[in-house]
Amino acid sequence: MSNPRTFQIQEISAHPGPVPGAGTRREDPVCKYIDVTTCIGCKACEVACVEWNDHPFRETTFNNTYQTMPTTEWNYYNLIKFVEDERDGNLMWLLRKDQCMHCEDPGCLRACPADGAIIKYENGIVDFQQENCIGCGYCISGCPFDIPKFNEKTNKVYKCTLCSDRVGQGLEPACIKACPTGCLKFGTKSDMVQIAGLRAKQLREESGFVNAGVYDPQSIGGTHVVYVLHDIKQPERYGLPANPIIPPSYTYWKWLAKPIGLWMGLLGILAVFFHRVAVGPRVPQPEDPPLVETQPDSVEAKRKEQP
Amino acid sequence: MSDVVERFDERARRAADRVGETVVHRGELLRHPVYTRVLHWSVAIFFVLSLLSGFAIYSPWLFRWLAPLFGGGPRTRALHPWFGLLFDLFFFFQFLNWFTPMTWTEADRRWVRRIKEYATSRRGVEPEEVGFFNGGQKIYFWLIAVSAILFLITGLLMWFDNLSGRWVVVVSYVIHDLAALVMLAGFIIHVYEGTSHQPGTFHSMIDGTVTDRWAWTHHPGWFRAVTGRDPRQAYERAKQRQVEREREGLNPPV
Numbered sequence: 001m002s003n004p005r006t007f008q009i010q011e012i013s014a015h016p017g018p019v020p021g022a023g024t025r026r027e028d029p030v031c032k033y034i035d036v037t038t039c040i041g042c043k044a045c046e047v048a049c050v051e052w053n054d055h056p057f058r059e060t061t062f063n064n065t066y067q068t069m070p071t072t073e074w075n076y077y078n079l080i081k082f083v084e085d086e087r088d089g090n091l092m093w094l095l096r097k098d099q100c101m102h103c104e105d106p107g108c109l110r111a112c113p114a115d116g117a118i119i120k121y122e123n124g125i126v127d128f129q130q131e132n133c134i135g136c137g138y139c140i141s142g143c144p145f146d147i148p149k150f151n152e153k154t155n156k157v158y159k160c161t162l163c164s165d166r167v168g169q170g171l172e173p174a175c176i177k178a179c180p181t182g183c184l185k186f187g188t189k190s191d192m193v194q195i196a197g198l199r200a201k202q203l204r205e206e207s208g209f210v211n212a213g214v215y216d217p218q219s220i221g222g223t224h225v226v227y228v229l230h231d232i233k234q235p236e237r238y239g240l241p242a243n244p245i246i247p248p249s250y251t252y253w254k255w256l257a258k259p260i261g262l263w264m265g266l267l268g269i270l271a272v273f274f275h276r277v278a279v280g281p282r283v284p285q286p287e288d289p290p291l292v293e294t295q296p297d298s299v300e301a302k303r304k305e306q307p
Numbered sequence: 308m309s310d311v312v313e314r315f316d317e318r319a320r321r322a323a324d325r326v327g328e329t330v331v332h333r334g335e336l337l338r339h340p341v342y343t344r345v346l347h348w349s350v351a352i353f354f355v356l357s358l359l360s361g362f363a364i365y366s367p368w369l370f371r372w373l374a375p376l377f378g379g380g381p382r383t384r385a386l387h388p389w390f391g392l393l394f395d396l397f398f399f400f401q402f403l404n405w406f407t408p409m410t411w412t413e414a415d416r417r418w419v420r421r422i423k424e425y426a427t428s429r430r431g432v433e434p435e436e437v438g439f440f441n442g443g444q445k446i447y448f449w450l451i452a453v454s455a456i457l458f459l460i461t462g463l464l465m466w467f468d469n470l471s472g473r474w475v476v477v478v479s480y481v482i483h484d485l486a487a488l489v490m491l492a493g494f495i496i497h498v499y500e501g502t503s504h505q506p507g508t509f510h511s512m513i514d515g516t517v518t519d520r521w522a523w524t525h526h527p528g529w530f531r532a533v534t535g536r537d538p539r540q541a542y543e544r545a546k547q548r549q550v551e552r553e554r555e556g557l558n559p560p561v
Contacts (some may be wrong), residue, residue, distance in 0.1 A: 014367035014370060015367065016367055016368050016371075113364045113365070113366075113367065113370065114370065114380050115367060115370050115371060115380075117380075132380070133380075133381070134364070134374075134380035134381045134383065134384040135381055135384055135385075136364060136384050136465075137465075137468045137476075138476070138480070140468060140473070140476075141468060141473045141474075141476035141477050141480075142477075143473075146473070150469070155381060155384075155385070247473075247474070247477040249477045249478070249480050249481050250477075253480075253481050253484070257484075258365065258366055258484065259366070259368070261484070261488045262366055262368070262369075264488070264492070265488070265491050265492070265495070268491070268492055268495045268496075269495055272495055272496065272499035272503075272504075275426070275499070275504070276499070276503050276504060279426070279427060279429060280429050281429070281503065281504050281505060281506050282428075282429060282430075282431065282504060282505050282524070282525070283429070283430070283506055283524075284506070284507055284518060284520035284521040284524040284525070285430060285431075285432050285520065285523075285524045285542060285546075286520070286542070286545055286546040286549055287430075
């Protein structure tokens with residue numbers, strides 16, 4: 001079923017003025033739930049992602065792990081990270097499905113200088129609009145999760161869309177559809193956070209993972225992808241930043257200092273213009289005598305100066 | 308500006324002088340030879356192109372206005388680094404060309420202290436210590452030199468962001484912007500001084516010459532160096548001559 005409200009735009013990158021139609025409808029924010037503790041690393045989600053997005057075959061890279069390639073790529077949005085970790089002297093595989101986190105406060109969108117190249121829907125999905133992308137790559141440096149990837153051929157940046165096209169039709173994302181273990185779920189943010197909390201509680205109380213918890217980093221206002229981790233105290237072990245932040249260059253500098261700089265420039269132009277009007281030019285000395293009659297004009301002399 | 312010293316850019320200078328021409332009329336002095344003028348305008352063209360294409364990316368409020376000038380956002384992004392590189396290249400040659408006359412001296416420090424008087428007086432003749440360039444021009448020159456290096460370094464880091472990394476880009480971005488704002492401020496003043504505020508100056512960058520009067524008014528030290536005459540005396544004499552001509556009715560009302 002088509003749901004037009006899903007595509008209600010909430011924010012537009014680098015867009016002067018309000019978002020057209022903002023606040024006319026309300027849409028429940030969506031969320032992807034990923035339970036790393038029940039992921040078996042089958043990579044069905046990787047295949048489903050490539051299939052649904054109609055991406056061409058991409059050569060894989062073998063670097064002595066089961067991981068398909070080192071990082072996500074412009075045509076490989078979804079990658080299971082096979083982290084070989086140690087727990088109680090034994091090998092422990094941390095299988096984390098890596099993709100765009102769809103931040104509530106998206107660093108890529110803050111960084112983007114192109115009008116309309118990155119948008120965030122009311123439901124929380126952050127989507128790139130490649131037709132407006134200028135290929136500067138600022139979004140790459142704005143992202144705390146190293147997700148946007150540059151395509152050298154098209155000079156555009158790509159990333160996971162959370163299958164906004166599928167979600168718009170009332171379907172779950174392709175990766176969720178493909179998952180055989182149920183470690184991936186999709187629904188409203190509040191539902192997913194609640195389920196994740198229950199699962200973390202279960203892990204703490206029944207499976208001996210005393211530090212199990214939900215990864216939903218509040219430093220960027222939460223994310224529309226939440227993880228259940230064995231150890232929430234050390235998200236770095238999974239390759240996740242404990243406190244992801246947006247660089248101040250794309251917040252304070254871009255939206256505060258830059259406009260001030262522009263206004264100063266405008267004031268500078270006005271300043272020299274009015275300097276010319278009020279003070280006048282520095283003419284080579286001695287100046288030429290006036291070409292016109294220098295005798296006082298009898299009519300003009302009687303006229304009182306008026307503003 | 309000695310011709311004796313064989314310089315790195317000597318061949319280019321000779322070639323420019325051979326192709327181009329500077330006509331010096333009576334009562335005029337050669338200020339900027341062909342090579343200098345060609346360099347100046349090459350730097351200026353690529354500065355303006357860099358500025359406009361850069362400010363499209365700089366600000367969301369300017370994006371819609373400036374990006375179309377270069378064929379849309381992607382092309383603006385693609386062209387900007389090349390504009391910048393060419394600006395840096397031409398400025399490098401201008402830097403070599405002007406390095407000697409731009410050397411900072413004690414007189415320039417005094418010039419900076421007199422800046423308020425300079426900005427508000429309309430009929431001043433500069434003191435004789437002001438040579439080929441005054442303190443303000445030298446400040447602008449060295450600002451460009453520093454900015455050009457900053458632009459180059461930070462620009463390359465942002466251009467090849469896959470080699471430099473996230474936080475390098477983030478810091479470079481701010482430095483690049485700051486340099487641009489400083490340059491914009493300097494550029495506004497430079498254009499104003501070179502055109503409307505000081506009549507005769509623009510001519511020196513187009514045709515290469517200035518009048519005697521312009522020289523002893525704005526750069527008396529340089530006037531003495533090239534003519535061997537005392538600028539103050541020359542100025543007083545010109546004034547005297549004007550008074551006499553007026554008395555004799557040689558400046559008749561039209």
